[in-house]
Amino acid sequence: MSDLRETVLEAIRMIVNRHPRLAPRIEALAAQAQGRSAQDLADFIEWKRYQGMDLAEIFTSIYAEGRWGRDEAEPEGYFSGTGTRTPEIAGAYVAALRSFAAEFGHPPSVVDLGCGDFHIGAQIRPLFGAYTACDIVPGLIERNRQRFGVLGVDFRCLDITTDDLPHADVILVRQVLQHLSNRDIAGFVRRVAGVCRHLVVTEHWPALDGFTPNAVKPSGSDIRLAQGSGVVLTAPPFNLAVQGERRLCAVPEVGGVIVTTAYRL
């Protein structure tokens, strides 16, 4: 019986790998057949897929398998997702950060955590003074150094859940935490206090309000949207202590809204 289960899971995994866009439908059907919720199965598949891997291996594999999509024009194949490339989404974020950065009276220093393919980073780089961009995927950081080194950005490979974070006026963390388990997010929250005055977090939520925050999920390519949940750092179990918060922008995106919040720490 367990052999059969493994075979079925392997078949599902192969189909989902080849056709990532079919994943939600396939997972829902498989879950229905087993009398489980689609999210239970999706979590189980992610957990099985990344079982035994550390976070660097997980996100390296996500890029290698093109789980967030592909850009055929990219020789190295790195693609950080549609939230990075869709002009309305990226444009709203860049405009919001332009206004935010202008409030400082001087170009503030920034640390961009989980900088990904730097499609967004390259657009906001001129708004800031010293710019440090970090990601956990070594090959991606090397590619960014080669491609964007000319922009005067200090690219570093680090794990935001376990490593010390660089200090700056502003820390940006855009569509990163949504992919992490609550345990990993808690590691980030412990590290971020004391390294900046302003933390700007972008997360894909199911709605602007009225949802259950911080549902349990494994770290991986998925986010909490299918569970009707999203990451809210000021809610349990993280309870990030802030002196103030305000919404910088909110843009509708598949199944919800991409929200950027500035926290004063």
Ligand SMILES: C[S@@+](CC[C@H](N)C(=O)[O-])C[C@H]1O[C@@H](n2cnc3c(N)ncnc32)[C@H](O)[C@@H]1O
């Ligand atoms: C969906 S992409 C977003 C990229 C970028 N922030 C953007 O909005 O375009 C998430 C990125 O976070 C990185 N990441 C995930 N966990 C991380 C961790 N623990 N430490 C550093 N980077 C991480 C991934 O490698 C990936 O590049």
